Amino acid sequence: MTHRFHPTILRDYDIRGTVGDTLNEADARAIGHSFATRVRRAGGRRVAVGRDGRTSSPMLEAALIDGLVAGGVDVVRTGLGPSPMLYFAEATLEVDAGVQVTGSHNPAGDNGFKLVLANESFFGDDIRDLARVAETGDWEQGTGSVTDASVREDYVARLLAGHAGGAYRVGWDAGNGAAGPVIEQLTRLLPGEHHLLHTEVDGTFPNHHPDPTVPANLADLRALIARERLDFGFAFDGDGDRIGAVDARGRIVWGDQMLALLAEPLLREVPGATVVADVKSSNALFDRVRALGGRAVMAKSGHSQIKALMRQEGAAIAAELSGHIFFAHDYYGFDDAAYAAVRLIRAIDLSGCTLAELVDRLPATCASPELRIAVPEDRRLAIVEEVRARVQDNGADIDSTDGLRVSTNDGWWLLRASNTQAAITLRAEARDEAGLDRLLATIDRQLALSGVSREA
Known part of the structure; x- marks a missing residue:
């Protein structure tokens, strides 16, 4: 038995397609069986599986798990949550790999899979190899088990570990994406006053599309900040690995600007550290990192590309303009929007300034x-x-x-x-x-x- 994927779903750093058109239940099952084969041949046996809040995610998750089990691996289901929660599970549970069912910031009808093997991104040629395994039927066979693990409380506790940021008045817009329940739990524990928007998970995205790189999608957050006179606000994409930020004056703080703000306290703690930013980032960021005594490295865009380069370069932190922020110093090296929010609050507090004042200080371009x-x-x-x-x-x-x-x-x-x-x-x-x-x-x-x- 073999399976052929639609060629457009095999992206460079994950798998994505339009459900019912280029991606279907049989594809998910074959992806599971092929990934199980790769996991077993790497000496692994247990795989964590999570999913986002899209309407097609439960169906794709079930088919994926069928394929994983047929390939002879044991599955640990972490349930509905953001991609970083799945990455956290893969890093902290006794598992060898992880798969998140997610369409990230794509249109509501799209979906896909992000994969991790042995704490490293599974991308590029590895994703293309899944197609080879499926097309040739070169599958391992077996009968794995399925168990459930509740990781959200541990994950939120880790987000706050060692946090000593100040008390601010903050707006949070989860965009009806998978990060909503995490944001609800996180803000109950954070000091300060918190105003929440769209934290109910709804894969139809009834309020606005969850992509914080599009200014129109930040309109609700900006209105909330203005109405309540908040200090700043955060917004999240559909699977909670990208963050958007808005200051008290309604200005969008882009990913490269957030990295510039985060780099300052980090480079005081780790002098000379390597900071990675993607090719879309401002020259002002690279100049700022060097001025602070850091080593600036330009990277290809893409969460998997950047995670791999961070390991290669021994980087402490990295970011994409699109709001993926990756923390290796004091964290696990993956992109995590909720953790980025906590670290940004700390950076603002350490500066002794407001976020708006920090933005004013950034070079004008x-x-x-x-x-x-x-x-x-x-x-x-x-x-x-x-x-x-x-x-x-x-x-x-x-x-x-x-x-x-x-x-x-x-x-x-x-x-x-x-x-x-x-x-x-x-x-x-x-x-x-x-x-x-x-x-x-x-x-x-x-x-x-x-x-x-x-x-x-």
């Missing part, structure tokens, strides 16, 4: 948000390569860490293929508005030559 443009799947990589060829012919200064990051007298612009959706993503940063307009105009000209419009 003019940057676009990360812009995502839907394109046909078969054009996702090709468009980036077409643009690369044209700008290379013009002698541009290109960094190829991930896609192409082009430096000019005005600043820089980035174009890369999304690893999670049929889309390309872009960002630009300049010293002033006129420079940003010129950079965006350059991108628009290049996209037009490849038949793409940013306004589409």
Whole structure:
């Protein structure tokens, strides 16, 4: 017996597709059987499994577990919760691997799987190897067991371990995602006054889509902060591994800015530590890390890529512009939005300033948000390569860490293929508005030559 996956679901750092179209119950079962095979061949036997709050997650979880059990591994179900809770379970329970059923920040009809083996991300060629195992029927066989483990209380206790941050008035928007119950429990234990939004888990996302990189999705949080005159607020994506932040003046604090704020106390505690940030991050962040005596490293975007690079470089902390923040110093090395919130509260308290004052101190730049443009799947990589060829012919200064990051007298612009959706993503940063307009105009000209419009 063999199985063939739709090729578009095998992303570089996880598995994602549209349920009922490119991803179905049989796929989940085959993913489970193939992953069980890899776990057993690595000498493992127990796998933790969690799921997010999407409407399709219980079905996919059940099929995944069927496949894992058929592959001869024992399953420990951790139930509904954010991806970081599953990562915590994989790091602290007596298991050899973990799988989270999640569509992360994708549309409500999408879903997928994030995988961990022996405390390391399972991505790239390893994910593609699952397809080989399934297509050839090269499966281990067996009969595993299924047990349940309640880890939420231990997880929340770990989020707060050693926390000595001050008492603030904070807004929290869980976006009806899987982090909601954790945020409810966490805020009951944190000092201060806490105002909660949309913590009921609902996979239809009735209030707004849970993606804090899109300013429109922060409207409810910004309104709450203004109405209640709060000190700041946090927002979370669908599976609770990405954080958004808003200060008392309603300004969005992006992932690279959060990393700049977190790096300061960390580099006092660990002088010379390595700090990793993705290719979408501001030059101001890399400059700030170096000014604080740290070692700054630029990484490809993607949670699995960054976790692997952190291990390789011995980094203490890392972040993506999109709000994934990874903590290795005093934590486990994975991205965790709830933990990031706790650490940000501590950093604000240690500074003796408000978050708004800290944002005021950051270098002034003019940057676009990360812009995502839907394109046909078969054009996702090709468009980036077409643009690369044209700008290379013009002698541009290109960094190829991930896609192409082009430096000019005005600043820089980035174009890369999304690893999670049929889309390309872009960002630009300049010293002033006129420079940003010129950079965006350059991108628009290049996209037009490849038949793409940013306004589409």
